[in-house]
Amino acid sequence: MVRKLLLPFTSLKLTIVCFAFAMLLVFFGTIEQVHLGIYGAQKKYFESFFVMWGLPGSMRQIPVLPGGYLLGGVTLLNLLAAQAVRFKFSWKKSGIYFLHLGVILLLLGQLFTSLFAKEAQMRLDEGQSKSYSESFTEKELVLTDTSDSKSDRVLSVPEGLLTSRTPITHPSLPFRIEVTQYFRNSTAVAKDQVSSPNIPRMEVGPMAVLVPIALATTSEQPNAPSAEVKIITPNQTQTFVLSERLRSPKTFTVDGKVWRIDLRARRFYKAFSITLNDFTHKIYVGTEIPKDFSSSVSINNPVTGEKRDALIYMNHPLRYAGNTYYQLAFDNNDTTSILQVVRNPSWLLPYIACTLVGLGLLVQFSIHLVNFSRKRRTS
Amino acid sequence: MVPGGRSAQTPRPANRPAAVKKLALLLTVCLAGCEDREIKTYTIAKEVESAPQLPAPTSIGMKPHWKTPAGWKELPPSGMRAASFTVENSKVDVSIVIFPGTAGGLLSNLNRWRTQMGLPVISSESEIVTTSVNGQPVQIVELTSTTEDKAMLGAIYLRDDQSWFLKLTGDKASVVEQKASFETLANSFEFPSNHKSTNDG
Numbered sequence: 189m190v191r192k193l194l195l196p197f198t199s200l201k202l203t204i205v206c207f208a209f210a211m212l213l214v215f216f217g218t219i220e221q222v223h224l225g226i227y228g229a230q231k232k233y234f235e236s237f238f239v240m241w242g243l244p245g246s247m248r249q250i251p252v253l254p255g256g257y258l259l260g261g262v263t264l265l266n267l268l269a270a271q272a273v274r275f276k277f278s279w280k281k282s283g284i285y286f287l288h289l290g291v292i293l294l295l296l297g298q299l300f301t302s303l304f305a306k307e308a309q310m311r312l313d314e315g316q317s318k319s320y321s322e323s324f325t326e327k328e329l330v331l332t333d334t335s336d337s338k339s340d341r342v343l344s345v346p347e348g349l350l351t352s353r354t355p356i357t358h359p360s361l362p363f364r365i366e367v368t369q370y371f372r373n374s375t376a377v378a379k380d381q382v383s384s385p386n387i388p389r390m391e392v393g394p395m396a397v398l399v400p401i402a403l404a405t406t407s408e409q410p411n412a413p414s415a416e417v418k419i420i421t422p423n424q425t426q427t428f429v430l431s432e433r434l435r436s437p438k439t440f441t442v443d444g445k446v447w448r449i450d451l452r453a454r455r456f457y458k459a460f461s462i463t464l465n466d467f468t469h470k471i472y473v474g475t476e477i478p479k480d481f482s483s484s485v486s487i488n489n490p491v492t493g494e495k496r497d498a499l500i501y502m503n504h505p506l507r508y509a510g511n512t513y514y515q516l517a518f519d520n521n522d523t524t525s526i527l528q529v530v531r532n533p534s535w536l537l538p539y540i541a542c543t544l545v546g547l548g549l550l551v552q553f554s555i556h557l558v559n560f561s562r563k564r565r566t567s
Numbered sequence: 568m569v570p571g572g573r574s575a576q577t578p579r580p581a582n583r584p585a586a587v588k589k590l591a592l593l594l595t596v597c598l599a600g601c602e603d604r605e606i607k608t609y610t611i612a613k614e615v616e617s618a619p620q621l622p623a624p625t626s627i628g629m630k631p632h633w634k635t636p637a638g639w640k641e642l643p644p645s646g647m648r649a650a651s652f653t654v655e656n657s658k659v660d661v662s663i664v665i666f667p668g669t670a671g672g673l674l675s676n677l678n679r680w681r682t683q684m685g686l687p688v689i690s691s692e693s694e695i696v697t698t699s700v701n702g703q704p705v706q707i708v709e710l711t712s713t714t715e716d717k718a719m720l721g722a723i724y725l726r727d728d729q730s731w732f733l734k735l736t737g738d739k740a741s742v743v744e745q746k747a748s749f750e751t752l753a754n755s756f757e758f759p760s761n762h763k764s765t766n767d768g
Contacts, residue, residue, distance in 0.1 A: 319611075332614075339610050348604040358606055376666060381675060436645075457611055520630060521759045 197262075197269035206263045209254055213239070216253070227325065228405050235302050257299075264295045283552025290544030297537030305532035308456055309516060312464035314523050317488070319461040321511075321529040326454040327413050327432065331361065335445040344454070347372075350415060362442050366418040368427075371400035374414040376433055390416050390429045398431055415451050456529075460489035460509065465497070467525040469518060481515050483525040500527065631724075631731065633663075634755035636748035649731070652752075659737035659745050661752075666730045673706065673725060676732070680721055684710040701757045707750070711739060718742040722753040731756070 217233035224232060233239055234256030240249040254262075271288055275281070308321035329350055333341040345356055345365070351372070356365040369390055376396045382389060389397040398414040414431035421442055428438045430451040437450035463486045470480040482501035487494065487508060498506045506513040512535070516528040635641045635652065639661070642651040652661035677695060678688040689695075697704050703724060711718040718739045724731040733756075735742065735749045 334613075336613075338613055340612075340614055341610050342608065344607045344609075346604055346606070349606070356606070358608075360608055378666075378676070378679060380679065457609065521632070 191273055194269040194273050197265045198273050199266070202262065202266050203270075206259055206266065210259055210263075213253060213256065213259065223405065225405050257302075260295050260298060264292065264299075267292055267295075280555060281552075283548045283550070283555060285548070286544050286551060287548030290541045290546075290548055293537055293541035293544065297534050297541055300534035300537065301532055304534065305530060306456070307531075308529045310462065310513070310527040310529050311519075312462070312483075312485075312525050312527070313520070314464055314467060314525075317461045317463040319459075320455040320457045322452075323454040323456070324410060327411070328452065328454040329365075329367075329415065329417070329430070330448075330450050330452065330455075331365075332448040332450075333360075333445060334439075334448055346454070347413070350413075362421065362445075364420045366420060367415055368418055369414075369416040371398065371414045373401050373403050373411040374398045374431060374433055375401050375412070376431070390414055390431075392429055392431070392434065398429065398433065410453070413451060417449065419449070458509065458511075459491045460487055460494075462487055462513075462527075464525050467518060467522060469522045481518060483515055483527065485513075631756050631758045633752060633757075636751040639748060639752075654745060654748070657737070657741050657745060659735050659741045661735045661745075661749070662733075664732045664734065666732070673723060676723060676730075677706070677708065677721075680708070680710060680719065680734075684712045684717065684719060685714050686710060686712070700754050703756065703758055705753065705756070707753055709746070711742075720746060720749045722749075722756075724756060724758075726758070 213233055216239075217229050220233065221229040232255075233253075236255030237258045238251035238255050239253040241252040242249050267288060275284075277285070308323050310318055310321045312318060327347040327350075329345040329347075331343045331345075333343075341360070343358060343360060349356060350367050350370050353367055353370070356367070369388060371388075371390075374390075376392065376398050378395055379397050382397060382399060387399055389399050391397055400414075404411045412431065412433040414429065414433065417428050417430060419426045419428070419440060419442070426440050428440070428449060430436070430438065430449065432451055432453070435452075437448050439446055439448050441447070464483055465486060466484040468480070468482045468484075469478065471477060472479050480501065482499055484497065484499050485506070486497050489495070489509075498508075500506045500513055500515050502515055505515075510531055510533075512530045512532070514528040514530065515525070517526040518524060519526065630649075633650075638655050639652045640655075642653060644650060648662050649665045650663045654661065673695060674689070674692050681688055695706050695708075697706055699705065703726075706723045708721045708723075709718070710721070716738045717736065719737075720735040720742060722733040724733075733749075733753055735745060737745070
């Protein structure tokens with residue numbers, strides 16, 4: 189029964205079709221990075237079941253290519269099914285077993301990476317310490333209870349709940365939150381420059397308004413959301429306009445406690461802090477061509493008592509507490525370093541997979557070589 | 568490396584597309600379930616929220632350098648102001664405001680200022696004098712109200728990604744008094760051209 193079910197997936201033709209589509213996907217996915225940026229192209233081509241294409245002059249979208257998940261899934265099934273149904277183990281083919289195992293691990297590793305890996309950034313000015321990284325794409329509305337003298341109690345509302353406009357309540361909040369307007373990406377313009385009265389807007393100050401704009405496509409110009417938020421208690425309602433574009437946290441008082449409210453890139457706090465001691469940017473003499481970028485950082489972990497320095501530079505990331513810190517970019521005339529923070533529980537899988545594939549090839553070719561030389565000697 | 572070496576003879580089953588569809592559907596449902604819509608709470612060590620810096624997403628663009636004139640004191644950024652200044656023994660208000668993009672263009676911004684001073688609007692950009700500071704085009708204007716005791720000095724740096732507005736307002740006498748200092752500030756603007764991603768190459 190299982191065999192019958194698996195049989196259609198063991199086809200060699202299916203393998204070839206998958207490989208051909210994979211080549212097309214890589215080709216078009218790479219080209220599209222110019223328009224969509226790395227993140228957008230990755231989502232559209234590789235982290236999808238189908239690549240959709242909008243018909244010109246219409247809102248309708250049609251699938252034009254199988255996406256990465258579908259191709260990877262079918263290839264994996266194809267490989268597993270063939271392995272289970274067709275292959276009979278023999279020492280002569282042991283190399284192929286290693287090889288297939290390696291490819292299976294590689295495909296699974298990619299799936300786990302896209303499901304479980306988290307990427308964020310840490311932006312540090314020289315001399316600055318941070319114990320959190322910030323998401324490239326996710327946003328959060330945070331309410332901070334600042335009444336305690338030693339610690340802050342933070343409540344984070346993900347963007348998904350802000351766009352749905354449902355009233356937000358939580359046992360730790362003595363008030364209700366209502367998001368009356370939310371722009372996923374926005375910009376500030378002078379009031380008299382809004383072209384049409386029909387464009388939704390939020391007032392900020394006497395001269396400027398925030399208006400919605402098209403969603404960002406590159407990670408260098410990320411979305412800057414704006415929200416109009418009402419804080420509602422039985423006695424009073426307070427309205428705030430918050431915008432990541434303006435970076436203007438607001439404070440308010442409820443029952444004698446001071447709260448801070450802010451709309452920002454989602455933060456991931458850690459038990460340790462990283463300090464940027466120095467950022468160095470060397471160029472080849474007489475040119476603007478970059479030669480070397482490096483960030484000298486200190487790790488301070490009050491939990492373990494660990495204090496140590498590290499140097500992060502191209503192809504030499506810092507691995508610490510399950511996170512990997514890569515040198516990503518710099519800013520502010522070489523005084524700000526931007527680190528990419530990657531948490532990928534399956535980061536070892538591709539290394540193991542490649543070792544297995546290499547080993548498989550070596551074993552298989554060695555077997556062939558030995559057989560060949562044996563045959564030659566006997567003839 | 569290719570599985571099923573003998574599969575050329577495999578009979579093609581009729582239900583393959585249906586099986587693929589079911590698999591895709593199953594995976595979609597699994598993945599859609601992973602979306603994060605949960606409110607989270609956590610406690611952190613007391614954080615001193617540093618004064619809001621330049622608008623976060625646009626600060627990736629270039630923040631210029633400027634020189635604070637003698638007798639002026641620079642205040643930290645607030646709201647849309649990248650900086651403000653207080654001037655000793657003077658009531659003028661000085662601000663550096665940053666807008667993303669070209670903020671409607673030169674003509675409409677200048678006319679906005681002219682309207683604030685009660686002056687008639689101009690109809691063509693050819694009436695505006697453009698000079699250059701550190702290789703960057705800039706428009707420096709002096710507008711004096713004809714009806715009230717107020718005047719302003721302004722400088723506009725329009726760039727593709729951001730627009731920088733320097734503005735000094737006050738009564739006529741104070742504005743004249745601070746004119747030299749304002750010009751020092753406007754002429755000290757220098758935009759670095761070095762925000763680059765290190766993985767460009």
